Amino acid sequence: xxxxxxxxxxxxxxxxxxxxxxxxxxxxxxxxxxxxxxxxxxxxxxxxxxxxxxxxxxxxxxxxxxxxxxxxxxxxxxxxxxxxxxxxxxxxxxxxxxxxxxxxxxxxxxxxxxxxxxxxxxxxxxxxxxxxxxxxxxxxxxxxxxxxxxxxxxxxxxxxxxxxxxxxxxxxxxxxxxxxxxxxxxxxxxxxxxxxxxxxxxxxxxxxxxxxxxxxxxxxxxxxxxxxxxxxxxxxxxxxxxxxxxxxxxxxxxxxxxxxxxxxxxxxxxxxxxxxxxxxxxxxxxxxxxxxxxxxxxxxxxxxxxxxxxxxxxxxxxxxxxxxxxxxxxxxxxxxxxxxxxxxxxxxxxxxxxxxxxxxxxxxxxxxxxxxxxxxxxxxxxxxxxxxxxxxxxxxxxxxxxxxxxxxxxxxxxxxxxxxxxxxxxxxxxxxxxxxxxxxxxxxxxxxxxxxxxxxxxxxxxxxxxxxxxxxxxxxxxxxxxxxxxxxxxxxxxxxxxxxxxxxxxxxxxxxxxx
Amino acid sequence: xxxxxxxxxxxxxxxxxxxxxxxxxxxxxxxxxxxxxxxxxxxxxxxxxxxxxxxxxxxxxxxxxxxxxxxxxxxxxxxxxxxxxxxxxxxxxxxxxxxxxxxxxxxxxxxxx
Numbered sequence: 001x002x003x004x005x006x007x008x009x010x011x012x013x014x015x016x017x018x019x020x021x022x023x024x025x026x027x028x029x030x031x032x033x034x035x036x037x038x039x040x041x042x043x044x045x046x047x048x049x050x051x052x053x054x055x056x057x058x059x060x061x062x063x064x065x066x067x068x069x070x071x072x073x074x075x076x077x078x079x080x081x082x083x084x085x086x087x088x089x090x091x092x093x094x095x096x097x098x099x100x101x102x103x104x105x106x107x108x109x110x111x112x113x114x115x116x117x118x119x120x121x122x123x124x125x126x127x128x129x130x131x132x133x134x135x136x137x138x139x140x141x142x143x144x145x146x147x148x149x150x151x152x153x154x155x156x157x158x159x160x161x162x163x164x165x166x167x168x169x170x171x172x173x174x175x176x177x178x179x180x181x182x183x184x185x186x187x188x189x190x191x192x193x194x195x196x197x198x199x200x201x202x203x204x205x206x207x208x209x210x211x212x213x214x215x216x217x218x219x220x221x222x223x224x225x226x227x228x229x230x231x232x233x234x235x236x237x238x239x240x241x242x243x244x245x246x247x248x249x250x251x252x253x254x255x256x257x258x259x260x261x262x263x264x265x266x267x268x269x270x271x272x273x274x275x276x277x278x279x280x281x282x283x284x285x286x287x288x289x290x291x292x293x294x295x296x297x298x299x300x301x302x303x304x305x306x307x308x309x310x311x312x313x314x315x316x317x318x319x320x321x322x323x324x325x326x327x328x329x330x331x332x333x334x335x336x337x338x339x340x341x342x343x344x345x346x347x348x349x350x351x352x353x354x355x356x357x358x359x360x361x362x363x364x365x366x367x368x369x370x371x372x373x374x375x376x377x378x379x380x381x382x383x384x385x386x387x388x389x390x391x392x393x394x395x396x397x398x399x400x401x402x403x404x405x406x407x408x409x410x411x412x413x414x415x416x417x418x419x420x421x422x423x424x425x426x427x428x429x430x431x432x433x434x435x436x437x438x439x440x441x442x443x444x445x446x447x448x449x450x451x452x453x454x455x456x457x458x459x460x461x462x463x464x465x466x467x468x469x470x471x472x473x474x475x476x477x478x479x480x481x482x483x484x485x486x487x488x489x490x491x492x493x494x495x496x497x498x499x500x501x502x503x504x505x506x507x508x509x510x511x512x513x514x515x
Numbered sequence: 516x517x518x519x520x521x522x523x524x525x526x527x528x529x530x531x532x533x534x535x536x537x538x539x540x541x542x543x544x545x546x547x548x549x550x551x552x553x554x555x556x557x558x559x560x561x562x563x564x565x566x567x568x569x570x571x572x573x574x575x576x577x578x579x580x581x582x583x584x585x586x587x588x589x590x591x592x593x594x595x596x597x598x599x600x601x602x603x604x605x606x607x608x609x610x611x612x613x614x615x616x617x618x619x620x621x622x623x624x625x626x627x628x
Binding site for chain 1: 528553555566571574576594595596597598599600601602603604605607618
């Protein structure tokens with residue numbers, strides 16, 4: 001007899017699942033436990049090159065309170081039902097709202113969306129997991145707070161809790177999001193509620209001011225992991241500067257990336273450029289201005305010659321460096337001189353500021369994101385190839401020119417082998433860069449989808465063999481990426497899992513961690 | 516997705532929250548429940564459009580929607596299922612009632628100027 005559920009959790013019978021669903025409904029009410037195909041359809045949409053059936057949930061639970069979540073984990077422990085927690089579910093290209101494994105129950109916390117506190121003096125916020133960046137952005141405007149967010153590309157539709165817990169990044173001086181996280185409340189698998197660091201002191205008013213507390217710093221183990229369910233999240237906000245000056249520097253040759261990085265590193269380390277600037281390849285920005293079909297006919301990757309033509313046709317660099325200056329007019333003027341002196345030496349750089357470009361969409365979206373604005377135009381990326389396939393390959397790279405060129409060449413060679421384009425950028429930290437490649441493919445084309453899977457697999461294997469590890473990955477490749485790291489790391493992760501979640505009910509498979 | 520903050524709740528949603536507390540309290544026995552007052556609630560279809568859809572559909576990331584007289588049922592289907600690169604939106608983000616209002620709004624709205 002066919003099951004009444006779209007899928008069942010691994011090792012759980014329908015009768016057991018029936019009992020669990022009944023108990024979930026007792027806690028949340030009928031309407032907040034979703035099991036029908038129609039209700040669950042949005043949870044199964046993925047961009048990865050794997051069948052949606054691999055990630056079909058059995059149910060979704062719409063919880064709004066800590067007490068409900070405590071009861072849910074109690075039911076999960078009783079019936080050994082695994083849950084996959086999401087906040088806004090917009091981790092596009094990393095798995096979206098779908099669970100890691102077929103049959104897991106999605107615990108959807110989007111409706112748990114209260115802004116609990118914003119302190120405009122100390123510049124911090126405490127929010128529930130479903131709060132979006134747009135909700136906060138509007139809240140600041142409504143209250144006339146001179147505070148800036150740092151957001152990833154999905155900005156308006158994503159939120160700080162989920163993005164930071166997956167160790168996502170933004171483009172402002174606060175762009176390394178976990179570095180600016182401060183204090184969490186976590187429901188543990190046994191139902192206990194942990195408040196990290198200063199949150200452990202009943203009368204403390206420094207939960208969102210001092211990260212470390214006393215004793216081991218625990219917040220890190222609740223990121224990219226499955227050791228608890230974060231129900232409150234504190235983070236720091238940037239005071240709006242009096243002057244903001246975004247800029248774009250174009251270079252016209254791929255090998256120029258060596259010069260760019262060598263100039264940029266000391267400027268980032270000294271704080272002259274305070275934000276996570278980006279070195280974007282022309283193809284990363286191409287979807288904003290050009291159609292791929294105007295430059296490529298037939299299958300295969302775009303040629304270097306066509307990329308040069310495209311860049312010339314649309315006044316783009318082969319490399320496009322965007323960064324910004326923040327501060328008083330005097331500070332910005334001094335730092336702008338340092339930046340232009342440094343990049344101007346070789347005569348290769350072309351400088352562009354807001355005054356030069358008008359409403360250019362490339363400059364416009366970068367300028368918006370570097371001030372934590374709401375802008376989704378980066379997703380013109382998806383129009384470059386079309387067909388809705390996307391996987392982010394995200395190896396970490398030293399902030400060193402020679403390394404940058406080496407990683408780019410490796411990526412291009414592998415992508416070309418599978419007929420895919422190098423749609424890459426480097427997000428520049430201080431000592432490290434996130435080399436971000438959006439591996440775009442047409443998901444309606446079965447052959448290209450198969451090639452995309454193999455290509456991603458080869459990228460992971462080849463990069464890790466050279467010592468380049470991924471900082472984050474999608475839900476279809478979590479085990480493979482985990483396998484590239486030392487088995488002792490995996491063993492420690494497992495020991496923690498066994499201690500904190502002995503029934504393995506919380507997001508089994510996240511970052512390759514299971515009992 | 517996003518919308519009004521605590522200070523702007525409509526009476527309707529406060530009432531809904533009170534009912535929700537009542538239901539939870541009944542099934543949970545004497546266990547105290549945290550307030551379930553939501554952080555936001557959609558005002559109307561135009562607000563959903565402005566705070567979600569417009570970021571792609573008014574910026575050339577996705578196709579223009581307004582002024583095309585699109586069938587409201589089709590709009591609702593695409594919102595819930597997504598379409599190629601367009602993500603799907605869940606009822607937890609855009610509730611069924613707001614989705615109906617959104618579809619109605621997009622279907623009847625004038626074209627972008």
